[in-house]
């Protein structure tokens with residue numbers, strides 16, 4: 001049976017689930033489709049749970065500051081514990097190179113309201129007891145950053161989305177084709193909401209004389225930006241808006257649009273829907289629990305043979321959770337753990353914090369960053385396929401970006417985009433040059 005919605009959201013992961021929560025709260029009838037059996041079972045559950053707003057560019061800072069508000073107030077707002085731990089992020093410095101780099105970010109980080117400072121070695125050692133003081137020059141510390149459990153938040157956001165009464169999740173269903181040419185089956189039932197004069201492509205609301213964005217809910221939907229039918233291995237779904245939140249599979253999803261390979265026919269014009277998202281594998285690990293002795297996320301930016309930075313923290317149960325950035329990157333979908341990871345990361349962690357010695361590692365895993373060429377996400381409407389919205393390429397930060405990005409998507413779909421949102425969407429546009437590289441990616 002064909003099912004009709006306002007929005008079809010592909011992917012119930014770090015981005016998809018909080019986005020569904022936001023759309024549902026705004027009254028948008030949403031179908032979330034995922035091939036996995038439950039929420040957050042793609043890359044979401046591979047994240048180690050780090051949440052920071054201390055980035056080097058405004059888009060990520062803005063989105064993550066909002067995410068932190070959501071994560072950090074979740075328990076007092078909704079009652080369930082997502083294991084939010086406000087331990088801050090500490091970047092210890094042992095070389096002038098990192099000192100200069102980290103100090104160069106401070107003006108922009110402060111401009112956007114982040115609480116962050118360069119601190120001396122004594123303070124570093126206070127926050128991270130047992131850190132190697134040999135050559136320690138100081139570091140940056142941002143006390144409001146923290147961590148939470150990706151497994152628990154996946155379920156918490158899912159329940160909240162369902163409670164809105166506007167979101168249906170379809171698990172164990174693989175999207176096979178996205179037909180942008182017209183609706184399949186019965187014609188779509190659109191939500192009865194007010195119609196406005198949004199910009200057709202971006203879905204933004206019109207400004208009134210004061211420059212404020214006028215609220216024009218469900219604009220993109222009312223204007224029937226697109227007429228999609230999404231075909232899965234089980235069913236067909238119709239909607240005027242389709243959101244790609246497929247993470248590392250977004251490139252593959254792009255080739256499914258109009259089901260004839262990478263070339264898409266839009267009003268007689270052939271365009272390529274090649275979404276620049278590449279799976280880049282990273283491994284993580286967790287130790288047995290030990291008496292809590294630090295709670296900050298420690299990020300060591302120094303490179304070493306075979307790896308770039310690595311980062312770890314101790315969660316509220318006492319487990320130390322860690323991962324590393326391989327160098328060169330390991331591209332592809334292979335998620336089998338390697339024999340290289342543990343010796344590589346353990347020796348670096350022990351060098352930084354010798355007292356970690358003898359703590360036993362319980363488990364390692366390998367997952368995929370949905371990487372873009374410049375290390376920044378992709379968020380925005382497709383210019384050539386009206387109604388197709390990309391929310392992908394979150395790289396190593398999809399978990400922390402998810403809730404903030406989810407709310408922005410809610411405003412994009414309902415025509416309530418703010419000027420601050422536009423800073424984010426301009427920076428994360430699919431149509432940018434992809435030339436640079438985000439420094440703290």
Ligand SMILES: Cc1cc2nc3c(=O)[nH]c(=O)nc-3n(C[C@H](O)[C@H](O)[C@H](O)COP(=O)(O)OP(=O)(O)OC[C@H]3O[C@@H](n4cnc5c(N)ncnc54)[C@H](O)[C@@H]3O)c2cc1C
Pocket residue numbers: 010011012013014015016033034035036040041042043044045046047048049050051173174175176245246247248249250253281282283284323366367368369370391392393394395396397398399400401
């Ligand atoms: C070791 C490691 C540590 C990490 N640590 C952190 C961290 O501390 N903090 C942080 O913010 N990030 C971290 N990340 C990165 C984070 O995990 C990702 O950025 C994030 O999960 C990506 O979110 P997403 O929603 O784009 O993708 P996902 O969470 O993978 O969601 C995409 C979903 O789309 C579904 N899907 C795809 N194609 C289809 C289809 N055709 N049909 C149906 N369903 C489909 C998938 O099944 C999946 O569930 C880490 C990653 C790794 C590997």
